[in-house]
Amino acid sequence: MATPLDPRTGLPVVAMVGGGQLARMAHQAGIALGQSLRVLAASPEESAGLVSADVVLGDHRSLPDLRRLADGATVLTFDHEHVPTEHLHALERDGHRVAPGPAALVHAQDKLVLRRRLQESGEPQPAWVEARTVHDVTAFADEVGWPVVLKTPRGGYDGKGVFVVRGPDQVADLLERHGTLLAEERVGMVRELSAQVARSPFGQVAVWPVVETVQRDGVCAEVLAPAPGLPESLATAAQELAVRIADRLGVVGMLAVELFQTAEGVLVNELAMRPHNSGHWTIEGARTSQFEQHLRAVLDYPLGSTAMTAPVVVMANVLGGAAAADGWAGPPLDERVHHFMAHWPDVKLHWYGKGQRPGRKLGHVTALGDDLAEVRARAVAAARYLADGVVDDAFAFEHEH
Numbered sequence: 001m002a003t004p005l006d007p008r009t010g011l012p013v014v015a016m017v018g019g020g021q022l023a024r025m026a027h028q029a030g031i032a033l034g035q036s037l038r039v040l041a042a043s044p045e046e047s048a049g050l051v052s053a054d055v056v057l058g059d060h061r062s063l064p065d066l067r068r069l070a071d072g073a074t075v076l077t078f079d080h081e082h083v084p085t086e087h088l089h090a091l092e093r094d095g096h097r098v099a100p101g102p103a104a105l106v107h108a109q110d111k112l113v114l115r116r117r118l119q120e121s122g123e124p125q126p127a128w129v130e131a132r133t134v135h136d137v138t139a140f141a142d143e144v145g146w147p148v149v150l151k152t153p154r155g156g157y158d159g160k161g162v163f164v165v166r167g168p169d170q171v172a173d174l175l176e177r178h179g180t181l182l183a184e185e186r187v188g189m190v191r192e193l194s195a196q197v198a199r200s201p202f203g204q205v206a207v208w209p210v211v212e213t214v215q216r217d218g219v220c221a222e223v224l225a226p227a228p229g230l231p232e233s234l235a236t237a238a239q240e241l242a243v244r245i246a247d248r249l250g251v252v253g254m255l256a257v258e259l260f261q262t263a264e265g266v267l268v269n270e271l272a273m274r275p276h277n278s279g280h281w282t283i284e285g286a287r288t289s290q291f292e293q294h295l296r297a298v299l300d301y302p303l304g305s306t307a308m309t310a311p312v313v314v315m316a317n318v319l320g321g322a323a324a325a326d327g328w329a330g331p332p333l334d335e336r337v338h339h340f341m342a343h344w345p346d347v348k349l350h351w352y353g354k355g356q357r358p359g360r361k362l363g364h365v366t367a368l369g370d371d372l373a374e375v376r377a378r379a380v381a382a383a384r385y386l387a388d389g390v391v392d393d394a395f396a397f398e399h400e401h
Contacts, residue, residue: 004074006036012299013038015069017060018079019046021352021361022275022291025283026079027052029291035299039079040069047352048079063087070096075298077253078274081108082155099201099252099298100273107249108273111182112153118268121248123241125268126260131183137171144185150174151182162218187267189260193227194278195242196256198293198303205243206293206303208286210235213258213278219359220277222380223315225285225308228372230261238266245271254279254294277317277361282306284348284366285313310368314376316383318351320360331389343391344382362387 006013011034016023019041027037027048040056041049049055058065060083070076075097088102107114118125129140131150141148150171152161161178164186165171175181192215197207209226227235242257245268256276258269279290288296288304296303331339340349344365351363363386367379384390 004072009034009036011035012074013054013072014295014298015056015073015076016040016048016079017066017069017076017083019043019048019052019055020079021047021350021354021363022079023048024051024352025280025350026275026291026294029289030295033292033295035295038069038073040065047354050353061087063090066091067094070094075099077294077298078105081105081273085109101250101252104249104251105273108271110153111151111270112180114268114271115182117249121244123245123268124266126187127185129183131171131175131181132179134168134171134175137165137181137183138168140183141168147186149184149186151184152178153180153182160218187260187262189262189267191227191261192269193230193238193259193261193266194223194256194276195238195259196254196276196279196290197239197242197246197251198254198290198297199243199246199251200297200303201252201300203247204303205246206288206306207239207242208279208282208290208306209308210238210259211278211281217359219317219319219361221317221319222376223278223281224372224376225281225313225315234261234265241266241268253298254290280350280364281313281315281366283350285309285315285368311370312372312375313366313368314372314379315364315366316379317361318363318365318383318386320356320358320362321388336386336389340382340386343385344378347378347382349382349386 013036015038017040019039023039024047030037036054038054039048039052040058056069066087070091077099085102085106088098091098112130115128127144131137147164147166150163150165155161163174192213193210194213195210197205199205212224212227213220214222246255251273254275256272256278259266260269275290275294282289285308287307348366354362365379365382367375369375
């Protein structure tokens with residue numbers, strides 16, 4: 001069967017499920033490669049829907065909508081993992097190429113499936129059990145101690161679907177609301193890390209430096225690249241772990257392995273089989289961004305260099321501030337962007353075109369340099385100003401003066 005190509009360009013068409021900021025940034029990367037990115041968006045006002053010329057309006061839970069998206073595309077891929085697995089199997093039976101395929105993607109969709117597979121392969125992970133009853137959780141807590149972390153197997157992200165319970169009286173209601181849960185020990189961790197790898201259908205892999213992710217209220221607030229103070233042996237072990245997982249599962253495209261660093265080493269927390277928040281720094285901070293690399297990988301193009309463009313790179317998310325709860329009361333967005341560019345001319349802005357609400361990822365900024373403290377201060381101050389119109393006094397208007 002001939003590979004579908006765009007008749008206007010003679011180049012591939014990548015169809016991406018989801019119209020969020022990941023699809024938007026993948027679209028931007030695709031432009032330079034001459035590719036047409038088609039996106040499935042719930043509305044034309046979604047982040048990618050605002051910029052892509054090829055938007056299919058529909059629902060990722062609808063097989064007919066997914067078929068409309070895949071029709072004529074070279075490959076179908078994802079900006080989120082929430083597509084019903086059975087629909088992806090149906091698309092493959094129809095002859096469409098899905099990357100990553102459903103047999104791989106289910107490990108990012110279902111945390112229980114992931115835990116079982118990691119256990120079978122002997123990879124490091126927290127102690128866990130499948131919990132259907134209160135007794136399952138209390139018996140587990142007798143072994144690992146309270147508090148225990150309960151997670152919904154599917155659908156959770158950015159802290160959603162994750163519950164820290166300190167006793168059996170908190171368990172029954174969660175089981176009644178969510179059914180079967182994943183129970184995990186609460187890990188005594190040093191910090192959270194992310195190891196990203198891209199893998200092509202041919203089996204070529206490319207890895208970036210391991211990064212530290214700084215979480216606030218379950219949402220990634222900052223990414224520090226490379227992870228400061230991480231011993232080279234542990235960084236290499238984390239990269240090798242990510243490559244093993246990608247190879248074993250047959251991942252095609254980007255894989256982010258979210259890790260807990262402990263006193264003994266690293267433990268696998270979760271997987272994402274798509275571009276990931278922990279890799280946004282690569283747009284300016286690496287020779288090949290995660291978005292370009294994902295497109296290269298799903299199209300089986302040779303992968304690009306992952307070398308860093310500066311010794312230190314810090315990405316800070318612009319999160320909707322408290323003012324967004326009652327409507328923005330500070331300077332209007334255009335004015336904030338104007339002042340941001342004046343005060344931090346060397347910090348790069350990526351705005352997602354989304355409406356404001358508290359805690360929502362509205363955009364991100366990236367700063368590069370040699371000194372971690374200075375680079376981090378610039379990124380955090382710039383992100384805070386864009387979110388709330390608040391100038392950090394410690395780093396006020398240094399660039400203006």
